[in-house]
Amino acid sequence: MTELNNSELIRLSAAQLAAKLAAREVTSVEVTQAYLDRIADVDGQVNAFLHVNAEEALAVAAEVDAIRAAGGAEAEALHELAGVPIAVKDLIVTIGQPTTAGSKILEGWHSPYDATVIKRLRAAKMPILGKTNLDEFAMGSSTEHSAYGPTRNPWDLDRIPGGSGGGSAAAVAAFEAPLALGTDTGGSIRQPGAVTGTVGMKPTYGAVSRYGAIAMASSLDQIGPVSRTVLDSALLQEVIGGHDPFDSTSLTDPFDTLVAAAKTGNVTGMKIGIIKELHGEGYQAGVENRFNESLELLKEAGAEIVEVSCPNFKYALGAYYLIMPSEVSSNLAKFDGVRYGLRVLPKDGPMTIERVMAATRAAGFGDEVKRRIILGTYALSAGYYDAYYGSAQKVRTLIQRDFEAAFAQADVLISPTAPTTAFKLGEKLDDPLAMYLNDVATIPANMAGIPGLSLPGGLADEDGLPVGIQLLAPAREDARLYRVGAVLESLLEEKWGGPLLDRAPVLKAPVLDSSSTIAGGSN
């Protein structure tokens, strides 16, 4: 039916695919099969997927095609994204597919229920291509902490795709999916977006239900879209967002003007604030250059650039690494081998419940997870609580106040998403603190519960790798990010003469054994 070949089809944005599906220029089965073929061709190199859900995805696609072919009211009622495939971070539970959270402790576990966002994808009839790789329980900035091997960056297979949602970002960047779901606790959607040249949105805390996202740090976690264009993320957030009675922290706001905002097309008169503390020293020169270039483009488009200061951001990383592990230590207590998942019996000695739990957790969790559980257990302990968890909560309040003051001066704030471009696999694996610093610019948004969007800002001069630009807005003002993001994206693409991903190296199905060229990982 289609005149496009598969390699052209998979490079279309979700919005373009949706238009072609609606116009019946292409079928969902063709699109879904094209993506499944792409996964088969390149995922051996990228390792973005932990599970491919071909059969179910094709069945959903066929159902959409049948409805469209039949026409009438049911076809009219189809969601705009019906038939557009999507990949799901393997932290989000799904009936019919395994959910591992990137951990051995859940290997082989099947959820008996669907996450709320999955229910909404199913209601919109979006074929789910599979589950994507991540740092174990979303703890990491490189996807190297996955128990199932690292994901590789499609721009350079020797480099990390960011994390924890490296699988979702790499899948979208490598044209293995047009859309993906991620989760963002300290930057796990935005930082992978930055280093893979894709768009990643962390919505306002509570804008998308967390029910069914395996909790890392409940007060910081947020599900959000991963895509290749700003408009695509807006489309996806409207599918998955909105109030959910199963999540008490879910907002009742409708968040239904996101797509319209992405199509607004101007920033004239908007005030855009540069956060003094989130660029300059510690940021790679090529990142700074691309950041400044974006500022220039926004200024030319009629925005006013102002500088704001958030003096308490210097405490954000430290406070984050107390609050997050505290919540982790409690949230991960349930993985004990009693009811589901891995169960490991002690090799010798008495077979008590405590010893079975201990043996299971010792064998099932990786080092980074254990590190955070120990840190959090300590931070919550009697006698330390006030100094650690208590103080960190105070810092959190100070960060919120910094944002309030900043948003009194600017409509949106802007910064680089990450201080550097993608580093090499293994480079920071032995230095947790260096790894944690990757999230210095993304963490404040989680601490304050505000939305943050990362979009491609070009390639760093020194290494030719993608740079991410982060936009931040006040809580509930997600629409503002889509509006500014879409304008900046179009200005940049105009400058580049097309999407940034057009300049990524072409991944091809391996004809020869190419494993020698991608053996940079140390996992």
Add this chain to the structure above:
Amino acid sequence: MSTDAILSFEEAMEKYDPVLGFEVHVELNTKTKMFSSAPNVFGDEPNTNVNEVDLGMPGVLPVVNKTAVESSIKIGLALNCKIAESCRFARKNYFYPDTPKNFQTSQYDEPIAYDGYLDIELSDGTVFRVEIERAHMEEDAGKLTHMGGATGRIQGADYSLVDYNRSGVPLVEIVTKPIEGAGSRAPELAKAYVAAVREIVKNLGVSDAKMERGNVRCDANVSLRPHGRERFGIRSETKNVNSLRAVEHAVRYEIQRHAAVLDSGEPVIQETRHWHEDTRTTTSGRAKSDADDYRYFPEPDLVPVLASREWVEELRATLPEPPAARRKRLQADWGYSDLEFRDVVNAGVMDSIEETIAAGASASVARKWWMGEIVGRAKTADVDPSELGVTPETIVELNKLVEGGKINNKMASQVLEGVLAGEGTPAEIVEKRGLAVVSDDGPLLEAIDAALAAQPDVAEKIRSGKLQAIGAIVGGVMKATRGQADAGRVKELILEKLGVEG
């Protein structure tokens, strides 16, 4: 199991002053659980009333049950507590397989109700005020059954079974302030306090309040100090004392045990104790120190519970009359003496009497039946009088039959027996068993004629005005009718026959 030394209660009281404290857990009878939509039902097949939330599956989130919050506020109000405008849940972290998340979601430093009191009336009418520290919301744990061991405890068991049906059942934990000054009445007060709490939650309709099902569970704290000393002694906490009688016995036993320990010069160990109903003793549980580290922190998956003043007042307006006030009112309405009323209360027939009066009986008739015939039969059958199967309507009907002269009291007892045996209504039983007082004057007159003819001298005495002689004739008639005649009527007919004014 070693046996602890104890002092006699009297000697313990001579030397020491007991201080008590209670944590009473009340299971709420909401339709669904505290944080999930799974049914809150007792006694079903294990692990059937559970969903992914109750099992602590990955990714689940809690949602607070609004009815449970309402019930908690009602309990707080009935305990004369202040209700927090905003309060939060916290996580109490500990690894144990009856707690699927390995933390319990409970209120910690922000209870929904606090600073209340409850006036407890002891058996002699003395009123003792118990101060309430707090009443907070939490979720119940699952139920573990340890198999294969001798003690039923986890130590020594081959394996354990866990039923998560109870996991997530809403609980309100009511914590008293230290109770001082009860002296030798401490055991009685303990029982009366738990009874009062149980009565209140039952009266509110927020709990089934069945102690034998664990709907109301009591942890009793006891410490002793020498008379005159202000500082409290070291306490023990006897867990899960699950009947009113056991509460009284456990407190009494712990006072005696503490006294013996203190007498020996040893310090009391701060620990939990297990109550054994069979031996009426406690044994050492696990050492419990105030340093137990549950790493409490605010539950990040829940938003604060807000109780607007309007809502609290709305709920206050729906509260039923407090049990103590109701008792005062009923006693006044019924005109019972203090002794009569206390007996009624202690026999557990106050509600039945109220219902019987409502059904049409007088207060004295209702008391006569419930405190006489029915209590006696209940004792024999070893059940509560209210569970014997006697309805207020039965009493009213029986009483009408007696007052109308259809049956006498002796027959009424037989009719009641028939009702309890399921033979039908009182009227039907009277019919079936042929119990009716003979009311057709024909056979009676015949019997009277015969009796008068048999004792002409007595008849003459009556005619001459010696009315007390009539008993001999009545006795003859009753004998002839095998007791079925109405003696009053017989008397009337005899006088009529002899032409004497009665």
